Amino acid sequence: MQHESSSDAFAGDLTPSWLSGTPVRVEPPESGEESPRHERVDVDALTKGLTEPQKAAVVTTEGPVLVLAAAGSGKTRVITRRIAYLVNVLGIPPWQVLALTFTNKAAGEMRERVTHLLGGEGSRQMRGLTVTTFHSLCARLLRRYAIAAGLKEDFSIYDSGDQASLVKKVIEACQFSTANFPPRSVLSAISNAKNQLLGPSEYAARAMDFSSRNIAKIYAGYEKALRGANAVDFDDLLMLTAKMLKEKAEVRDELRERWQYVMVDEYQDTNKAQFVIASLIAGEGARASGSTAAPEGRPTGANICVVGDPDQAIYGWRGADISNILDFEQHYPGCKTIPLGENFRSTAPILAVADTLIRNNKRRKHKDLFTKKAGGDAVEAILCRDERHEARLVTGWLRKVHEGSTEETKYRSTAGNAEDLKSISSGTSVLGHSGTFPWKDMAVFYRTNALSRVLEEAFREANIPYTIARGTAFYDREEVKNAVGYLRVVANAADDVSLERVINTPARGISDATVDKLQLEATRAGVPLLEICRRVDPSWAAADMLNARAVGSVQKFVQTYDMWTGAGTFLGATVSGSLADLVDRVIKESGIEDMYRKQAAQSKSETDEERLDNLAELVSSARQFELEYDPSSDAAMDVPTRGGAAATPPLLALLRAYLESIALVADADAVDPSQGSVTLMTLHAAKGLEFPAVAMVGMEEGLLPHSRAVTSPSDAEMEEERRLCFVGITRAMQRLLMTAAKYRTMRGTPERTIPSRFLAELPQQHLRVSDQSDTFADLGAEWDEGRGEDVEFGAGRPMRPAGASSGSASSGGRAAAGMAGQFPAGCTVRHPQFGIGTVKSVSPGAQARAVIEFREAGTKTLVLEYARLTRVG
DNA sequence: CAACGACGCTCGAAA
DNA sequence: AGCGTCGTTG
Secondary structure (H helix, E strand, O other), rough: OHHHHHHHHHHOOOHHHHHHHHOOOOOOOOOOOOOOOOOOOOHHHHHHHOOHHHHHHHHOOOOOOEEEEOOOOOHHHEEEEEEEEHHHOOOOOHHHHHEEEEEHHHHHHHHHHHHHHHOOOOHHHHOOOOEEEEEEEEEEEHHHOOOHOOOOOOOEEOHHHHHHHHHHHHHHHHHOOOOOOOHHHHHHHHHHHHHOOOOHHHHHHHHHOHHHHHHHHHHHHHHHHHHHHHHHHHHHHHHHHHHHHHHHHHHHHHHHHHEEEEEOOHHHOHHHHHHHHHHHHOOOOOOOOOOOOOOOOOOOOEEEEEEHHHHHHHOHHHHHEOHHHOOOHHHHOOOEEEEEEEOOOOOHHHHHHHHHHHHOOOOOOOOOOOOOOOOOEEEEEEEEEEEHHHHHHHHHHHHHHHHHOOHHHHHHHHHHHHHHHHHHHHOOOOOOOOOOOHHEEEEEOOOOOHHHHHHHHHHHHHOOOEEEOOOOOHHOOOOHHHHHHHHHHHOOOOOOOHHHOOOOOOOOOOOOOOOOOOOHHHHHHHOOHHHHHOOOOOHHHOOOOOHHEEEEEHHHHHHHHHHHHOOOOOOOOOOOOOOHHHHHHHHHOHHHHHHHHHHHHHHOOOOHHHHHHHHHHHHHHHHHHHHOOOOOHHOOOOOOOOOOOOHHHHHHHHHHHHHHHOOOHHHHHOOOHHHHHEEEHHHHHHOOOEEEEEEOOOOOOEEEEEEHHOOOOOHHHHHHHHHHHHHHHHEEEEEEEEEEEEEHHHHHHHEEOOOOHHHHOOOOOHHHEEEEOOHHHHHHHHOOOOOOOOOOOOOOOOOOOOOOOOOOOOOHHHHOOHHHOOOOOEEEEEEEOEEEEEEEEEOOOOOOOEEEEEOOOOEEEEEEEEEEEEEEE
């Protein structure tokens, strides 16, 4: 989102409008109100312009339906019209319709398009219609039915950072070492378990080996700590909801009664928990109640309609189970399957490339992709020298596409690096391309976030407006995390992880040692950390538990905290009713604003100024949220009996909803074409989107497919990588560029790469391949050491690994160990770039480093690449 | 008690 | 290249 680009050129409206997202609008059927049948439109209007299969998907409303929607087959169009058809033509009350997506962006778009079809915002035909994400729905349900779920309604939602610090504490508390049990892998094991609906005891029952038995202990401790902090993690949102729906018949029946029609988008990416949630809400038989306005002759069976494409399943690693969609027909016997194969998005060459690629997968439901459109540019594939060359080449390509001209003079005037542009037009003159494209119609995809950095630099250099799709980027900033940390403790006094983060930020004399002591007391007493802080008084100093200074600091902190909450009532005179005011007060009175202001004054660096801006922006985002928030969406969850909602102070409810919206932001939510900039994002975030012009970078073995898939013994991961590549290709409507770099610097060391096998799988007749890796003598001079064997790029057969020598230069501790002997201190060496130098010292260890003084360069330099050193004396 | 530098390890995608 | 941890110093 726009927070990413600090440069003035790209600064637009700084209000994150997506933040308000799509409040879940859930309203009860008010008794006595009639279904809004009277504003019906013609059936023909809703099915106009649709193909026969699309029409079938719109009007087949009863019973289970599986829509196999190939990429670009008009899926969203079908779903939105189907909802409109249900409400407008069949007269189904809108509150009986539930549509689930994966991102807020998708939900917002769907809602907007349905709103358009159903007479605008506020229309009676929209009332209570629920279009939202799985995670939002679950968060709402868990608050509404907190007791049934075994929670308290003011729970916090922990993000991965919070999870990491919590699990680390637990590992230590279990007397394990974080070396033997890296928090990262423990968390991934726990996440996997939760996605399969295995709680700590179920997990323990399955844990046979030493390691997983211990992980089971950590898992149990982690769950206990979460509940103690009155918190849930992302996976809990799904798991606890699924569990509640399974175990609590009253809740299940209530929701089943309410949502008679369930739709799930991107069904291929659902995991077990999501499968259970969707099917339990949809139910399986005829409803007992006759009070709802169902059309006559409705067959029995769940009205569940799932839409997806097995070829686009890319979330296996986070528990998505592709068999949910592959086996849907078995789960729901008698279901109707509607394949949508015709592509309305991409040109024929792009589609042919995608189709040829995906045919290499074995585990799939084959369907023919076809388009009726003719013509279109060939897909371009370019081999670059290194990642910097690649980035410049991509910006050059984008500018050329933007300006819609092959005349060199045209871009020379704006680009500033004519060399780049020359390289593009030379050799591969592009014929018959399709006019000009605004920046917002273009996107760059990459496999890993690490690749975005070089691209950013190139975009700034080329002066092309860009936006990075990282929804959470803003909330990942240190200063914002601190402010949000305070707010979370305000909303949930038991939130120990957040309290620990902020209790001494800014430094207020509560040291780590003090916090440890308090924490120990809290654990002993079984109460939250803040509660222990409350109990601190001078007697603690007398008893030698804390020093007197610490006692004062803690007491002062508790006082400050109580000012914000009105001592827990939120009704105290010092607390205004405005969320933005609260956020503003917390930022000021906590001292974090002053802290950053001082830093900014001292360092005078731009990033410190930015921090202050970000804090100000957080306040304005709260104000924006406040303006757009619809309290009835929360209150109306109190189905069917009203009342009780008033017990929660409005400000607290508002704060909770705000924090929830922050927690559930998705990367893809940050995609905002109205910004008029090129969008940079991961291939995963690109799912579900489309762009007239697309560039995919880093088409190399080890990146796409990712190295983990390359080393994996099973085909499953490799097939998922191929689908990921397929997803990227099929986002492109008219122009597609794929690039690979011959050399790429990863983890600080440059390495020779091998072009992706996927490039070799593409059909040659639709590709325009060019090797430009030798175009720039200046850029690549340091690499010219006779290692450049020719790369056969997309030769229609698998790539031969480019020589066994390629990786040896910088990998392996074995060679590193010998370095000290090879280059003793005092010896003279030659480096291809820095010239003659003297070795000052060599550090042993796996990461061998030599400090070398180069006379010619006149500087001391750390050299990691000993392979490029030659001893001369 | 805070701040800083040296050192060593890791490194995939995400709600 | 980035991050967290450790030890030293102010």
